[in-house]
Amino acid sequence: MRRVSDSFSDPAYRAGSFVLLLALGVIVTALGFEYIGGHVPCPLCLQQRFAYYIGVPATFVALVLLASGQVAVARLLFLAVALVFLANAGLGVYHAGAEWKFWAGPSTCDVPAGGVTTSANDLLKGLGNTRVARCDSPGWWFLGLSFAGWNALMSFILFAGAVQAAFAATRGR
Secondary structure (H helix, E strand, C coil), rough: CCCCCHHHHCCCHHHHHHHHHHHHHHHHHHHHHHHHHCCCCCEEEHHHHHHHHHHHHHHHHHHHHHHHCCCCHHHHHHHHHHHHHHHHHHHHHHHHHHHCCCCCCHHHHHCCEEEECCCCCHHHHHHCCCCEECCCCEEEEEEEEEHHHHHHHHHHHHHHHHHHHEEEEEEHC
């Protein structure tokens, strides 16, 4: 077993820690915008969160494996995380393209956010409170990018960081 201080000086561990902290920051920010800021996510937004729900714990496990000296398994896990975030970057580009009207988004994105009603009475009560979350209409922009655009960018950075962690683990051993 390695000492903790040895792990922090390892380039693979530092790159993996960067991926873990950035991914955790991105998903916490997305959840904050939803639950504190009131932004209703569309179905594509929710799908893009799966990469973070998989990537954060997988990266943590890879870091634990790396610190315990199981480098080969950690390397494979970092590569798997990289592929998850690369796929998510592609999904983010697809979503951003639908927002920019470069192509059509999926038909599932025209549904009201907030769930399914079970009776006509519930439907009538909910009409005034229902907000429609559309995939082709961004609800927020910052520096020219929507949530989907920022997700694509962050996912690509996370992909690159996970690849760096995997290759650094290869070089260091």
